[in-house]
Amino acid sequence: MQEGKHRILMLLQTAWVLLVVFVLKGCAQNLPPAKYDGFVYDHHLVDSDSILIEAFFDPVCPDSRDAWPPLKKALQHYSPRVSVVVHLLPLPYHDNAFVSSRVLHIVNQLNTSATFPLLEWFFKNQEKYYNVQTRNLSRVAVANDIVNSVTEVVGNSYHSDLESGLNDRKTDLKTRVSFKYSASRGVYATPTFFLNGFVLPDAGSPTDFNGWKKIIDPLIGNEAPKNQENLHFFL
Ligand SMILES: *[C@@H]1O[C@H](CO)[C@@H](O)[C@H](O)[C@H]1NC(C)=O
Ligand SMILES: *[C@@H]1O[C@H](CO)[C@@H](O)[C@H](O)[C@H]1NC(C)=O
Numbered sequence: 001m002q003e004g005k006h007r008i009l010m011l012l013q014t015a016w017v018l019l020v021v022f023v024l025k026g027c028a029q030n031l032p033p034a035k036y037d038g039f040v041y042d043h044h045l046v047d048s049d050s051i052l053i054e055a056f057f058d059p060v061c062p063d064s065r066d067a068w069p070p071l072k073k074a075l076q077h078y079s080p081r082v083s084v085v086v087h088l089l090p091l092p093y094h095d096n097a098f099v100s101s102r103v104l105h106i107v108n109q110l111n112t113s114a115t116f117p118l119l120e121w122f123f124k125n126q127e128k129y130y131n132v133q134t135r136n137l138s139r140v141a142v143a144n145d146i147v148n149s150v151t152e153v154v155g156n157s158y159h160s161d162l163e164s165g166l167n168d169r170k171t172d173l174k175t176r177v178s179f180k181y182s183a184s185r186g187v188y189a190t191p192t193f194f195l196n197g198f199v200l201p202d203a204g205s206p207t208d209f210n211g212w213k214k215i216i217d218p219l220i221g222n223e224a225p226k227n228q229e230n231l232h233f234f235l
Contacts, residue, residue: 067206074212106165
């Protein structure tokens with residue numbers, strides 16, 4: 001009897017291990033991706049002399065929305081010494097984050113130049129897609145609303161491509177890659193910024209333009225700020 005129980009336990013354990021292996025393999029089949037994740041702002045190529053800022057944003061997150069204008073201002077101020085790559089992290093507790101991120105991937109594929117105008121459109125109109133505002137709507141109704149609204153932003157000729165994009169598994173996988181990339185970097189809040197590969201403090205809250213100046217000026221040899229403290233947050 002004891003022997004029989006033991007055997008059943010062994011079988012269950014083996015089945016469990018096989019299941020775990022199967023699930024992990026199943027989820028990881030699209031990794032590594034053919035292209036590095038992220039949208040490069042302004043097509044500005046990252047070279048070895050420029051400072052690389054990676055921004056992790058959720059298109060329907062208010063703090064990401066508030067973080068973008070000062071970062072954009074810093075970029076314009078320091079151009080071409082600073083490059084920005086935006087990675088999308090659709091947060092699981094924002095009901096429409098994944099579909100919004102997916103639409104950004106679809107548009108990026110159709111017309112790369114429309115990516116950032118569309119991201120800005122999402123930031124401007126995100127309230128319409130918050131959880132409370134969409135709680136009585138079906139997933140399909142929200143997706144259709146996004147497709148119709150986004151068509152107005154990127155142009156009528158894109159309507160059918162946007163619709164078919166949402167039925168194309170490849171765009172789903174691309175958006176998953178963005179999520180997985182963010183998770184692999186340990187990012188769990190938006191906005192989160194990495195500068196030359198190192199995470200900046202205060203993840204989840206926007207940095208204003210002066211905040212960016214304090215961080216970037218010393219790195220490019222501009223006059224050091226009087227308060228040296230902020231230079232040492234990495235150490
Ligand atoms: C691509 O997007 C940009 C920016 O929105 C726009 O100016 C341009 O006309 C678009 N190109 C095409 C072919 O639709
Ligand atoms: C959703 O439906 C409930 C129940 O009918 C209603 O009380 C609520 O106001 C609705 N919310 C929105 C955002 O329409």
